[in-house]
Amino acid sequence: MTVDQQRRTVHQLMAELLGLEAAIERSLAGQRETVRSYPEAQAAIERARDKAERQYEALRSRLQRDGGEVAVADHGAGGLASLLGVVEPSNATGGLFVSTILWHHYTAFQHMVMGYGMLWCVSHRAYDVRQDEPIFRLAEAHQRAYAEAAQEIVRLHADVLAWELSEEGQPCRCLCPTCSGIGICLCIGGGRSLTVGALNETANSEERGVLVRQLRKGDLADRAGMRQGDVIVAVDGQEVPTVWELTPLLEPFQAGEPIKVQVEREGGARAEITIQRG
Numbered sequence: 001m002t003v004d005q006q007r008r009t010v011h012q013l014m015a016e017l018l019g020l021e022a023a024i025e026r027s028l029a030g031q032r033e034t035v036r037s038y039p040e041a042q043a044a045i046e047r048a049r050d051k052a053e054r055q056y057e058a059l060r061s062r063l064q065r066d067g068g069e070v071a072v073a074d075h076g077a078g079g080l081a082s083l084l085g086v087v088e089p090s091n092a093t094g095g096l097f098v099s100t101i102l103w104h105h106y107t108a109f110q111h112m113v114m115g116y117g118m119l120w121c122v123s124h125r126a127y128d129v130r131q132d133e134p135i136f137r138l139a140e141a142h143q144r145a146y147a148e149a150a151q152e153i154v155r156l157h158a159d160v161l162a163w164e165l166s167e168e169g170q171p172c173r174c175l176c177p178t179c180s181g182i183g184i185c186l187c188i189g190g191g192r193s194l195t196v197g198a199l200n201e202t203a204n205s206e207e208r209g210v211l212v213r214q215l216r217k218g219d220l221a222d223r224a225g226m227r228q229g230d231v232i233v234a235v236d237g238q239e240v241p242t243v244w245e246l247t248p249l250l251e252p253f254q255a256g257e258p259i260k261v262q263v264e265r266e267g268g269a270r271a272e273i274t275i276q277r278g
C-alpha cells in the first residue's frame with residue numbers, strides 16, 4: 001500500500017469520526033432538557049455535549065489542514081445512529097427514560113473510544129510521527145475524553161435506574177438482609193459496584209514489561225537475536241514497565257551505539273541482547 005493510500009484511509013476514518021462527533025453532539029443537545037429531572041445526568045450530558053462540540057471543531061480543522069475532504073458522512077442510517085435517535089418517553093425501555101438515554105450514549109462513547117484507537121494506530125503508519133500536531137495526539141485526547149464520559153455514565157447509571165424504578169412505583173422486593181432486615185435498600189449500590197467491578201476486573205491489566213508483538217525480519221533487533229514473544233523488561237539495566245517508559249530510554253543513544261536489552265522468554269528464562277542503535 002502506498003503512503004497516499006494509507007493517508008486516504010486516515011482521512012476516511014477522520015471523516016467517519018467527524019460525522020459521529022456531529023451526530024453525538026446533536027443527540028446530546030436534543031436530550032439535555034429532557035433529562036433535567038435528574039440534575040447529575042443533565043450535567044453529565046451537558047459536559048459530554050461540550051466535548052463533542054469542541055472535538056468536532058478540532059477534528060474538522062485538522063482534517064482540512066491535512067487536505068482531507070470534509071464531507072461529513074450522513075449518520076441518518078446505521079446501527080449507532082438508531083441508538084442516537086432521540087429517545088422519547090414512549091420508546092424508552094420499560095418507560096425508564098433517563099437511564100435509557102444514558103445507556104445508549106454509553107454505547108456511542110465506547111464506540112468512539114475504539115474509533116479513536118483505530119485512528120491512533122493507522123496514523124502511526126501513514127505519517128512520520130514527528131509531524132507538527134500529529135494526528136495520533138488528537139486521537140489520544142479525544143479517546144480519553146470519551147473514555148471519561150463513558151465512565152461517568154457507568155458511575156451514574158445504577159443510581160438513576162433505582163430512582164426511576166422508585167418513581168415508577170417499583171420498589172425493590174429483594175429479601176437481602178439490608179432490604180428486608182434493616183429496611184434500607186443497599187442493593188442500589190450493589191448494582192453500581194457490580195458493573196464497575198465487571199468492567200475494571202476484566203480490563204487488561206498492564207503486564208510487567210513490553211511484549212514484542214511484531215518483530216521485523218532481518219531488522220536490527222532480529223539480527224541481534226531477539227525473538228517474537230520476548231518480553232522486554234529492562235533497557236540498560238533500567239526497568240521498563242510499559243512501552244511509555246521504554247521509548248525515552250532509547251533516545252540518548254547515537255547511531256551505532258550498543259543498547260543492552262534484557263528480555264524474559266517463555267518459561268521465565270532471562271536473556272540479554274545487544275542491539276546496535278540504527
Ligand SMILES: [Zn+2]
Binds near residue numbers: 176179180185
Ligand atoms: Zn436487597
Ligand SMILES: [Zn+2]
Binds near residue numbers: 174184187
Ligand atoms: Zn433493595
